[in-house]
Each structure stands twice: as C-alpha cells, then as structure tokens.
Amino acid sequence: MRVKALCFLPVWLLCLAAPALAADVQVAVAANFTAPMKRIAAEFEKDSGHKAVLSFGATGKFYAQIRHGAPFEVFLAADDETPKKLAQEGAAIDGSRFTYATGRLVLWSAQPGLVDAQGDVLRKGGFSKLAIAAPKLAPFGAAAVETLTRLGVMAALEPKLVTGESMGQAFSFVATGNADLGFVALSQVHEGGKLKTGSAWIVPETLHSAIRQDAVLLAKGKDKPAAQQLLAFLKTDKAKAVIRSFGYQP
Structure with a gap:
C-alpha cells in the first residue's frame, strides 16, 4: 500500500x-x-x-x-x-x-438611409445632433474633429456636437437615438464583413491621421x-x- x-x-x-x-x-x-x-x-x-x-x-x-x-x-x-x-x-x-x-473611423446612424455612401449628409444637414468622443481623451474623437475640419464643416456643425468621454459613450448616444448620427469605430458597427444595422460611411483614411x-x-x-x-x-x-x-x- x-x-x-x-x-x-x-x-x-x-x-x-x-x-x-x-x-x-x-x-x-x-x-x-x-x-x-x-x-x-x-x-x-x-x-x-x-x-x-x-x-x-x-x-x-x-x-x-x-x-x-x-x-x-x-x-x-x-x-x-x-x-x-x-x-x-x-x-x-x-x-x-x-x-x-x-482602427477605422465611420460615420454611423441607427437609422437606415440617413448616412449616405459619401458622407454628404454632413454638408446637407437634416439632423440635429452629431456624436463624437472627447478629442482630448479619445484618439477616435480627435480623428473625427480632424475629418470635420478637413471637410470644411467644423464651424457649421460645432453647435450640433454631442461629446462622450469615450467611444463607448459616443456609440451609445447614437444607438439610443440621443444623437441622429455620430463618428464611431468601425468595430462597433461591423462584424464578419457586414454592417450590423442602420447606415454608415467609412471615412477615407486621407481625411485624418492614421489611428x-x-x-x-x-x-x-x-x-x-x-x-x-x-x-x-x-x-x-x-x-x-x-x-x-x-x-x-x-
């Protein structure tokens, strides 16, 4: 034993x-x-x-x-x-x-058809609130500001901006309808090669610094x-x- x-x-x-x-x-x-x-x-x-x-x-x-x-x-x-x-x-x-x-930046709305394939909605308007993440805290937020500036629409859209402290909060603003559309990370609305819901414009990388x-x-x-x-x-x-x-x- x-x-x-x-x-x-x-x-x-x-x-x-x-x-x-x-x-x-x-x-x-x-x-x-x-x-x-x-x-x-x-x-x-x-x-x-x-x-x-x-x-x-x-x-x-x-x-x-x-x-x-x-x-x-x-x-x-x-x-x-x-x-x-x-x-x-x-x-x-x-x-x-x-x-x-x-990372890739995307302009997204939970509403189908609101965001067009060229992002012209930013110039045409037709929305009341645009969500971004705080540019001093979130690099994606800084990329969003850079994009708006390069498009020449920052001054016109600044009164409509709703700022979240993170990308998670910015996404939540749009997903819950508290903002009509917003700049979020592609990963938040994209999986397996498909857009989850709504409408989106993938921002050309030439409009902001590489993330x-x-x-x-x-x-x-x-x-x-x-x-x-x-x-x-x-x-x-x-x-x-x-x-x-x-x-x-x-």
Whole structure:
C-alpha cells in the first residue's frame, strides 16, 4: 500500500499545482476595441488558463489612472503616442510596445438611409445632433474633429456636437437615438464583413491621421508571465483573425 501511495504522489501534486499556474491579468482597453477584445480574452483563457480582467474606457483617462498607480498590467490604447509616453515616463516597459490594430473611423446612424455612401449628409444637414468622443481623451474623437475640419464643416456643425468621454459613450448616444448620427469605430458597427444595422460611411483614411493602436506591458506587469503571454497572444494568427473580423487591420 505504501508503494501504491508513492506512485500516486506526483499526480496528486500536479493536480494541486495546476490551478496555481493560472493567473488574472488586469487589462486597460480602449473602448473602441471592446467587442474584439472580449472575444480575444475568451480565446486566451481557453488556450492558456489565464484570465484577462478587462476594463474599457478612454485612452486619455486610462493614462491618468496609470500615472496615479492604477493596478493595470497591460494597456491596449487607441493610439500609439500614449503607450510611448508611458514608456518614456517609466510607467511602461520600454521595448514592449507594438501596434496590435489600425482602427477605422465611420460615420454611423441607427437609422437606415440617413448616412449616405459619401458622407454628404454632413454638408446637407437634416439632423440635429452629431456624436463624437472627447478629442482630448479619445484618439477616435480627435480623428473625427480632424475629418470635420478637413471637410470644411467644423464651424457649421460645432453647435450640433454631442461629446462622450469615450467611444463607448459616443456609440451609445447614437444607438439610443440621443444623437441622429455620430463618428464611431468601425468595430462597433461591423462584424464578419457586414454592417450590423442602420447606415454608415467609412471615412477615407486621407481625411485624418492614421489611428495606430498600440499595446504595451505596464510596469506592474513586468514580472507577470500571464501579462507577457497575453501580449504574445495578440500577435498570433488566432487573435489577428478576430481583429480582422471587426474591420481592423492587425
């Protein structure tokens, strides 16, 4: 009996140790990347056993929170400048930054037929409220302002602007009818190559600066293997396929 017990000892130890290998990763995610990141996190947990605990919001607000000691270990921003700045300031690990997606801006309305294929609705009017994300907090909001300025309609439409603190809130304004139309991320209204509902104009990339979205390992995740594995997972073909399905370029 003693020999039998010794034979089972390694198996028992493995069973006990297995749960300890899994870990939670605290992740700050730009609001525009909410839907794809939820799917990526599920695949990551399935493959690695680690759980990505996701918080969604505006890139600018996350920057302030991280600088004030928020417990995030990985940051998926909506731009490339904020992660770079965090690395320069010592709040992120230098050399860990990379572009995980290039975002696309879209003018969208929940109402079919309101937004035309050329975006001429912005010049013609016929709407009372236009939603955007706060340009100082959300890079997509800055891209929206840049687009309106280049089209020469910023001054005329400024009284109609409804500003959300994040892309999530800007999208909510349009989805609930509190704004007739708005500038949102293509990922919020696009999945599997199709527009979910309503009408939309995908803004030409010539009308605003490229929306390069960078990920970075934060200082609090430096010694966390699970955090490093999540960043590595974002570079896999499986994650890239999800990213593409929501209208981004990996």
